[in-house]
Amino acid sequence: MSRSLRPLVATIVIFLIAYAAAVMQFPGLLSTRVLGNFLTDNAFLGITAVGMTFVIISGGIDLSVGAVIGFTGVFLAVMISSLGLHPLFAFAIALAVAALFGAAMGLAIHYLQMPSFIVTLAGMFLARGGASVITQDSIPIDHEFYSYISTLYFRLPGGGRLSFVGMLMVATFIVGAILAHRTKFGSYVYALGGNTVSASLMGVPVARTTVQIYMLSSVLACLAGIVFSLYTSAGYPLAAVGVELDAIGAVVIGGTLLTGGYGFVFGTFVGVMLLGLVQTYIIFDGTLSSWWTKIVIGMLLFLFIVLQRLVFAASARGDRSAEKA
């Protein structure tokens, strides 16, 4: 097995063990109904996490994604409910706005040489503030297109439903994986995360790639916002507060290194599923309070971080002994 795949395999093994342990306690967790809901309930988080994976592989971080989801919801609600636009048209405008927003952050990060942490923090305030300026309340979205989409699903064997948004998430992961591992853009992203200076010396268009990465992240966050608005049929400026942290958590649990340059889109998928498993388990248990979710996610984060360190320390030793031999 390739050494670089070890953290990913470790993540998958831990997910399978956790899932098996949960199934042993609650056999109902194995049904396709639960699995289908798993995908639907975590769709917006998963889509956001794909964008976050690219940002983190490039060595940056994007704190604005939760706010972009909130802004998108409010923006769509106003466009559809108040202005009477068709949802698909509203989606297109929202995605374009998000692309511009991401491009602006990418430009600031590259040309002002400011840390992504601070630029996207300002972006978070701007998007959250913009959403609050539009409205303070939750605006319902009532359109036949919305009710139509919620009727779209595949029936899985065993009675489960794979909803449209669930499929959208899976599709995003597949496209994301191809983009990361099979395109020039993907290799540029890895190169940036490895070392910006040597990347630019090797001819990687650093400015363009940086802008594209943050555009991708914002566009995917906007897509997640669309999914979230389909899921809740409403727009609320404080929706999805803290999702950026869940997304970062999923990416880290999925084995992507925060120092950049290393990671897999598929790992993030496992990370999202693991977070979903924790939540579903706590709902199934019923006696555990919801705050246990946070504690367990914190413990998982810690576990995976330590695991990554151990695996990388072991492979570093392996490299050295290989050199000696």
Place this chain on the structure above:
Amino acid sequence: MSRIQIGRFVNTQTVALAGVLVLNWVLFPGFFNIEWQDGRFFGSLIDVLNRGAPVAILAIGMTGVIATKGVDLSVGAVMAMSGAVAATLVVAGYPAPVAIGGALALGLLCGLWNGVLVAILDIQPIIATLVLMVAGRGIAQLITAGSIVTFSDPTLVFIGTGSLFGFPMPVVIAFVLMVLVTLLVRKTAIGLFIEAVGINRSAATLAGIKSRTLLLAVYGLSGLCAAIAGIIVAGDIRGADANNAGLWLELDAILAAVIGGTSLLGGRFSIPMSVVGALIIQAMNTGILVSGFPPEFNLVVKAGVITLILMIQSPLAGHVTAWIGRKKGEATR
């Protein structure tokens, strides 16, 4: 001997603070009015100081952490936890000093935990402290059993709402802490060591600086500051709210440090300027409130001001000013 140099106090931050304050005064003419009532000062300016104190205290700890090229995302959650501990202890009948001691000990412990992850396990600070940021609020809710624990202990309430020498207690605590920490880092070599670790940790270690101990101490201080802020906030509302105490204050504290000129890339910091940064943020918040603007604009204005200040401080701006300076030099020649 110690002649106060006025020039040292004229810089981007103080000018920005003065600018924001004057703008507030234009928008709200009574802004600078200060009254003396019931043995303490009252007025918008005092309010800015009082409301800004928790973030200023967080920023003092955060500055040290950022100066070592780290960041502490857990301070908001630590505030919630220490507030919860203090509140549950006094409600359980323990005297206030025990409750305060327990809260401070918890804060220190949390800071040391972060320090161990960063210094000994070599985990990136942003992720190491993310663990406690996510789990901490859950733990705080575990301590308060999911409810808001209210109390009426006079000592704790005094820390949150009392006054000393006419100033609100939080302001006095923040000021004393600022002076103590500034003296600690600037009158000893500790500040220099912190900067050395921030610029290049392995070089600093090779040069004989005990970087692990230093990092542990820096994160410990940040946890301790968060605990102090947590006690103040709990005392102010006479209760511990695990959900909302210190929510998003970690971001304000980081901003305060950055506005204060502390480099996120490590190696450069100023404790007093971070406190000024916290006051700039609070003056902006208060300004929007007193001027009659809808509070929704708060975040948008904040984002604008951050961008502006960061642009002024960015390396690019440095290049531009240097370039203009060179052009001027050439012209005079």
